[in-house]
Structure formats: C-alpha cells, structure tokens
Amino acid sequence: ETGVTQTPRHLVMGMTNKKSLKCEQHLGHNAMYWYKQSAKKPLELMFVYSLEERVENNSVPSRFSPECPNSSHLFLHLHTLQPEDSALYLCASSQADTSVDTQYFGPGTRLTVL
C-alpha cells in the first residue's frame, strides 16, 4: 500500500534536537491527520488539517508543530522533546466532505527520544 507514505520510518533524537516528520498522500484526499500511538493506549488524535487549514488541535504541547503546505503533504516539526514523547507517529488522510470518514494510514514513524 503506497497511498500514504511517511519518512523517516525510524528516528532517534536527543531532547535538544530539532527534526521533522514528513507525510505524503497520493489518494487525492482533502484532509490529513497526525496521530500518536503509545503502548496500551488508544490512538491519540493530535492535529487535523482540512483543505489545508488546521481544524483541530487536541491540546498538543507546543514542542510539536504541524505544517500543511498543500493537500498532499503534511509535516510534524519536533523540538525539545521529552522521553515520554517516544511513540509511533501515524499520518492519515481522508476525503472529508463525504458522509463516511474513512481514513487511510501511512506506515508510521517510530520515534525514540533519548
């Protein structure tokens, strides 16, 4: 499945580093999402972009900064992260103006913060 791609697949960073996660969707969708997946917790929605505008920000710390330059690309900029931010970060996309919100996920970036 190559509809939604994410890079890098794995990332190890120190608490003082700055890095970015990239997501690209090839499905022609108009909405994109960032989720955090930690062990034994439900998927946590972080950000939603619809038609390139941020429509939801679920009380995410400011050390996470999203960017959506167009409907096909989504970035998550990371700086001064904490070890508890280590998780699988998933990107998804959907066609938001339909009656059923079916979301398609990328393979994720496994982030480890030392």
Add this chain to the structure above:
Amino acid sequence: TQLLEQSPQFLSIQEGENLTVYCNSSSVFSSLQWYRQEPGEGPVLLVTVVTGGEVKKLKRLTFQFGDARKDSSLHITAAQPGDTGLYLCAGGNSGYSTLTFGKGTMLLVSP
C-alpha cells in the same frame, strides 16, 4: 466524550480455530470501521459498516454492526497465522472528520 471498548484485549489461539472480537460503546456512531495493524506498520482498513444490523463478509472475516449502531463484532473463521495483528475499531460521525478509536484486540494465531 465518546468511548469504544474492545474485548478481549489479547487473544492467543491455534491455527484453524474460530474467534470473535467485540467493539462496544454507549454512544451511537454513523459508521464503524475495522483496521488491522501489524507490528511496526500503520493500520490497514478492513471494512466500513454504516447501517444498523449490517453484515459484511471479507473472505473468512465477518463484520456486524449492531442494530442500534453502538457496537460491532468481528468473527474470523479458521484463523491463520497471517491473521495475527492488532485489530482496531473506530467510530465515526457524519459531518465531522474525526474518528474515535478503541485500544484494540491483539490477536496471535500460532501454527
């Protein structure tokens, strides 16, 4: 706040056995989606159900949406090792572009 409870949390069975996993909520959803996630990968959509009482079949997998659209089940017949993974259910509401996810059921099918 809408919540989805999945049960069991973990299931370990032998190849060839049948199993059912459940997804329950006190809230009504306009749609219910099932995903399977393998270790180190993102969730892959299996099915979307939208009508109360709807039953969908995908080879050996049978999905049912409850009449009241508050619950769903996934039944696997003659499980195979390739069915191993985390099964996630997610509820959606029309006109609002976010999903509510359960914690998932981790299925391990041994040869």
